[in-house]
Amino acid sequence: MILKTQLHADAVTARVEIKEANLTVADTFKAELLALIDGGAKYVVVDLEKVVYVDSSFLGALVSALKHAITNKAEIVVCGLNKDVLGLFQLIRLDKAFKIYATAAEALQNH
Amino acid sequence: MQPRLKHCKTINMPVVETSKFVFGNKAEQLYPLTMEILGHIENEVAIDEETAQKARMVLIELLTNAIKHGGAAECTLEVIAAEDKVIIKKSDIGEALVIRSEGALYQWPLPGVHQGGRSITIYGDGICNLKGSLANSRRVRFFIEENIKPNAGEIRNLPEHFGLMIITRACQAFEYEFDIATCTNNFTATLAVGLQTKKHTV
Numbered sequence: 001m002i003l004k005t006q007l008h009a010d011a012v013t014a015r016v017e018i019k020e021a022n023l024t025v026a027d028t029f030k031a032e033l034l035a036l037i038d039g040g041a042k043y044v045v046v047d048l049e050k051v052v053y054v055d056s057s058f059l060g061a062l063v064s065a066l067k068h069a070i071t072n073k074a075e076i077v078v079c080g081l082n083k084d085v086l087g088l089f090q091l092i093r094l095d096k097a098f099k100i101y102a103t104a105a106e107a108l109q110n111h
Numbered sequence: 112m113q114p115r116l117k118h119c120k121t122i123n124m125p126v127v128e129t130s131k132f133v134f135g136n137k138a139e140q141l142y143p144l145t146m147e148i149l150g151h152i153e154n155e156v157a158i159d160e161e162t163a164q165k166a167r168m169v170l171i172e173l174l175t176n177a178i179k180h181g182g183a184a185e186c187t188l189e190v191i192a193a194e195d196k197v198i199i200k201k202s203d204i205g206e207a208l209v210i211r212s213e214g215a216l217y218q219w220p221l222p223g224v225h226q227g228g229r230s231i232t233i234y235g236d237g238i239c240n241l242k243g244s245l246a247n248s249r250r251v252r253f254f255i256e257e258n259i260k261p262n263a264g265e266i267r268n269l270p271e272h273f274g275l276m277i278i279t280r281a282c283q284a285f286e287y288e289f290d291i292a293t294c295t296n297n298f299t300a301t302l303a304v305g306l307q308t309k310k311h312t313v
Contacts, residue, residue, distance in 0.1 A: 023175055024138045053142065053167070055175045056273035063269050070266050087164050091280050092273055093238075097266055 003032045011043040011111050012036055013104045016051050023057035030061035033076070034068055042074045045107040049080030054088060066097065075099075079107045132188040136178050145170040148190055148199075155192035159305050165281040166197060169300050172274045173201045176298070179274075181205035196283065197302045207289050207296055208251075210243070219289040219296075221248040232256075234270040241276045250288040253279040 002025050003014040014036060018025055036044055046062070048054070062076070069076045079101040081089065089095045101107035130151055134144055149166055152158060158166070170188075177186045183205030191198040207219040212233050226248045233241045233253070243251040253275055270276070279285045284301040 020138075020142055022138060022141060022171075023179060053171060055171050056277055057175060057179070059273050060271040064271050067267055067269070084164055084167060088168055088277065091168070092276050097269060 001032065002028055003036075005036065008108055010041075011045065011108055012041040013045045013047055013108070015047040015049065015104070019050060019052045021048070021051045021054040021058040023055060026055075026057040026061040029058060030065055033061075033065035037065070037069050037072050037074050043111050044069065044074065044076045045101075045104050046076060046078045047080045047104045048078060048082075048085055049103075051080075051085060052082070054085050059088070059092075059094065063094070063097070077101060077107050079104050127191055127193045130190045130192075132190065133185055134174055134177060134188060135185050136181055136183065138178060141171065141174045141178070144174065148188065151190060152192045152197055156194060156197070156304060158192075158197065162197070162302060162304050165302055166199075168281045169199060169278050169302065172277050173199065173298060173300065176274055177201065177203060177205075180208075181296075193304075195304055197304060199300045199302075201298045201300075202295050204293075204295055208287050217243075219249065219251075219287070220291060221245070224248060233275065234272060236265075236268045236270055241270075241279060246286075249291060250286060252284065252286040255279055 002016060002018050004017050006013045014033065016029070021029070033044065033046070066076050077099040080103065081100060086100070089098070089100065099107075099110070101110065132144060132148055134140060145167060148170055149163060152166060153163065173188070181203050183203040186201055186203035186205070189200040189202070209219075210217040210231070210233055212231060217231060226245045229245045231243045231245065233243055235241060235256075238257075240256040241253065242256050243253055245251050255276075278300055281302070282300045283303040286299050288297045288299070289295070290297060
């Protein structure tokens with residue numbers, strides 16, 4: 001398990017419990033996110049506060065999960081991005097695909 | 112008219128050295144080596160934070176690519192840190208580049224001698240495409256084609272492979288060359304330094 005989840009009414013916060021969000025954890029990350037969606041979660045907040053960097057494999061898993069969420073009328077948002085991770089989202093324009101919040105609390109408020 | 116050799120003495124060319132790093136294609140070495148190489152670059156030339164950030168992205172993706180697609184035990188990174196640019200060249204003797212796109216399979220070196228001048232689409236989301244400009248059957252330069260179809264971007268069309276896209280967007284120039292003589296794969300990423308850093312619209 002790399003996600004630590006917490007239920008908030010109909011929302012779920014999923015904190016990524018690793019520093020290096022790279023190809024070694026991308027498949028597990030995707031499987032855990034899909035399980036949350038398949039379990040009925042309609043609003044998933046992926047908290048990247050502990051993450052130092054993300055690579056393309058991890059981002060690919062996140063986008064794949066987002067597509068699955070949309071198919072299931074659910075939403076995935078992200079929070080806790082450090083400067084490098086936010087820069088990467090902006091560089092490849094994933095900031096247009098994901099709502100980005102500073103903290104999980106802020107993401108829940110905007111649900 | 113070509114300058115005579117003796118005139119070279121009057122040209123004050125700075126000496127820029129190439130530094131080599133070996134990556135054992137192990138995930139646990141990925142971040143430590145990224146930071147080691149970045150430290151080396153920052154020691155050689157005063158790059159700004161934006162350039163450092165892009166250099167980190169490029170290094171992480173080059174090393175990730177080596178683990179995922181290299182098929183070799185190790186790869187070599189040659190780093191040149193000059194005043195106006197940083198060049199990072201990743202070389203290995205693993206599997207050559209393969210791109211599947213639009214129903215076609217591109218495997219380097221590409222067949223035939225008439226590849227030069229063609230462009231291929233590698234992937235895209237309807238708003239922008241990652242493309243490859245073929246110099247010849249061995250060398251391809253990656254570039255981004257923006258605003259293909261405004262408003263056509265949809266989540267379901269998003270690509271799920273971002274490695275080459277990240278490096279291409281972070282760099283001033285990014286290319287791959289298959290060296291036939293040595294059967295070596297060479298990815299060369301060139302980052303502009305400081306105020307000349309390429310700005311991207313997001």
